Amino acid sequence: MTVNYLNRYEQWAKQGGMSKTTIGIYTRALRTIFNEADANGIIRKDKCYPFGRRKYQVPTSRNKKKALELNHIEQIYYYKPSCESEKKAKAYWLFCYFSNGINPKDVALLKYKNIQEEYIVFERAKTERTSRSDPKPIVVYITEEIAAIIEELGNKDKRPENYIFPILYEGVTPLRQYDLVQFFVRFINDWMAKICENLGIDKKATTYVARHSFATVLKRSGASTEVIQEALGHEDIRTTENYLDSFGNDTKKEIAGKLTAFKKRRIEDETHYQSLDIAVGCGSTM
Numbered sequence: 001m002t003v004n005y006l007n008r009y010e011q012w013a014k015q016g017g018m019s020k021t022t023i024g025i026y027t028r029a030l031r032t033i034f035n036e037a038d039a040n041g042i043i044r045k046d047k048c049y050p051f052g053r054r055k056y057q058v059p060t061s062r063n064k065k066k067a068l069e070l071n072h073i074e075q076i077y078y079y080k081p082s083c084e085s086e087k088k089a090k091a092y093w094l095f096c097y098f099s100n101g102i103n104p105k106d107v108a109l110l111k112y113k114n115i116q117e118e119y120i121v122f123e124r125a126k127t128e129r130t131s132r133s134d135p136k137p138i139v140v141y142i143t144e145e146i147a148a149i150i151e152e153l154g155n156k157d158k159r160p161e162n163y164i165f166p167i168l169y170e171g172v173t174p175l176r177q178y179d180l181v182q183f184f185v186r187f188i189n190d191w192m193a194k195i196c197e198n199l200g201i202d203k204k205a206t207t208y209v210a211r212h213s214f215a216t217v218l219k220r221s222g223a224s225t226e227v228i229q230e231a232l233g234h235e236d237i238r239t240t241e242n243y244l245d246s247f248g249n250d251t252k253k254e255i256a257g258k259l260t261a262f263k264k265r266r267i268e269d270e271t272h273y274q275s276l277d278i279a280v281g282c283g284s285t286m
Contacts, residue, residue, distance in 0.1 A: 089191030101211030
C-alpha cells in the first residue's frame with residue numbers, strides 16, 4: 001500500500017462518481033488499520049506508512065450545516081406525537097440532544113450504574129476502543145427532561161448492571177449488538193423524519209444532527225470550544241471545531257453591527273443633548 005496506490009484509488013473513485021466524503025470515510029478507516037498495526041508492532045511507520053504530510057492525505061469535504069436552529073428544536077420539544085413510535089423516537093432524540101449529544105450506541109450501552117447521584121457518567125464506546133490513554137469520562141447533569149425520559153422509557157429493574165433502556169439485553173453477542181444498535185438508529189431517524197415533515201421543518205433531525213445541534217447551540221450561547229470539546233468527549237479540539245456549524249447570516253449581520261456600536265451611543269448622546277437644549281429653550285421663553 002503506497003502513496004501512489006492511494007492517489008490512484010482516489011482518482012478511480014472520483015471517476016466512478018464517489019463523493020469526497022465517502023472516499024474520506026474509506027481511506028480514514030484504512031489509516032486506522034495502519035495505526036493499529038503500528039501500535040501493535042506489526043509495521044513501522046517510518047518504513048511503510050503512506051499517510052501524512054507530503055504523503056497521502058485523507059480528503060475532507062467542506063463541513064455542511066448539520067445542526068438544527070433552536071426554534072426547530074423548540075418545535076420538536078412541544079410536538080404532540082400521533083402514535084407510540086413517534087413518541088418514543090422523539091423522546092430518544094431529545095435524550096441524545098440533552099445528554100451532551102450522546103451517540104445512540106452509548107445510549108444503548110448505558111447501565112443504571114452509570115447514574116451517579118445527579119449525573120450520568122460514562123465513557124464513549126468509540127474512545128474506549130481507540131484511546132491509547134485513560135479516556136476522560138463524560139459527565140451529563142440529569143435535567144428534569146432527562147429524568148422524565150428515563151422514567152418513561154427506562155427499564156423498571158434498576159439494578160446497577162441492568163441497561164437503562166430496553167435496547168440491548170444481558171449476554172447479547174457483539175454481532176447482535178451491532179444489529180440492534182443499527183435498528184435503534186434507523187427507528188429514531190425514520191420517525192423523526194416523519195415528525196419534521198409534519199412540523200414543516202425542511203431539515204433532517206437524525207441522531208447525528210442531535211449531536212451537532214447540542215454543540216452548535218452551546219457555541220451560540222457563548223460556551224467555549226474547550227467546554228464543548230469536553231462535553232462531546234473529543235480528544236482533539238479540531239474534531240470539535242469540525243462539529244461546530246458556522247454562524248448564520250443573521251448572526252453575522254448582528255456581529256457586523258457591533259463593530260460600529262459606538263455610532264449608536266453617539267447618536268443616543270446627541271439626541272439626549274438635543275432634548276436638553278429644547279427643554280432649556282422652552283424654559284427660557286416661559
